[in-house]
Amino acid sequence: PYQTLALGPSATRPTTLAVGAGALAVAAPFAWRRPRPPVPPPDPPFTLPDGLSPADQVKAVYAELRRRNLRFPMVGRWREEEGRVVRLDIPAGDITDLSPVGALVHLRHVGCGCGNGNLRGNLQSLNGLRDLQLTSLECVHQQVSNLDPLAGMPLGRLEAGWNDIADLGPLASLPLAELMVNSNPVASLKPIADLPLAKLGVGHTPVTDWTPLERMPLRILAVSGTGFSDFRVLKNARLEWLTAEGCPEAAW
Secondary structure (H helix, E strand, O other): OEEEEOOOOOOOOOEEEEOOOOOOOEOOOOOOOOOOOOOOOOOOOOOOOOOOOHHHHHHHHHHHHHHHOOOOOOOOEEEEEOOEEEEEEOOOOOOOOOHHHHHOOOOOEEEOOOOOOOOOOOOOOOHHHOOOOOOEEEOOOOOOOOOHHHOOOOOOEEEOOOOOOOOOHHHOOOOOOEEEOOOOOOOOOHHHOOOOOOEEEOOOOOOOOOHHHHHOOOOEEEOOOOOOOOHHHHOOOOOOEEEOOOOOHHHO
C-alpha cells in the first residue's frame, strides 16, 4: 500500500506517501536550507586608556557609542568634578547598546531617555551600567523591562516611566528617595514597601494593592489613571503634592 516518489531532479531524499484507506501519515519532503552565517563574536568590553582628559574620555565614549549604534548623534551633556566625569546625559532614542557608558567609571548620574515626544526608544537593557555606582538614573520612554543591573547601586533617584517594567524586586534594597515608574506594567508595590520614598509616581499602572504606601514617608505621589481609592493608606505620609486624575470618586 506504500509508494515512494522522488520529487525533482535534484531530490536526494524521497517523499513517502501512504496510499489507500489504511494510510496513516504523509512525510513532508526534505527541504534544503542555506547554512546560517556564523554569529559574529560579541564586542569586547570597552575601556578607556589611561591619561585621557575628561573631555577626551567623553569623546572616546561617544565614538564607541556611534560605532555600536550608527544613529547616535554624537552629542550630549556632561559634567566633571575634580577631573572625573560624574554626569552624562545623552539622547538615547536610537541606542540599543549602552555599554560604552560603563567605561566612565566615576559616573554618578546617567540620563539615557528618549526625547522624541511620545515615541519610545530602542533601548531594552541596562546591563551596560551594571558596574557603575550611580546615585541617579533617568531612562524614560524606552523598552527596558529588567532592573536587575541596578541591584546594589547607591541609587537615590530613578525615573523610568514609559518602559516595560513589571517587577520592582531589584529595587528592594536600594536607598531610593524618588521613584517614577508611571505607565509601566508594574503589578505590585510590595518590593518597595520599606524604601524611604518621598516621591513616588505609579500613575497608569495596574497596581491594585496600595497597602505598601502605609510605611512610606511620601511627600509627592502620582496615582492618576489607577484604581487608587483609599486615603487611609497614606496615614504616615506628609503629602505636599498629589495627582489622582481618573481615580475612582471614593479617593476623594
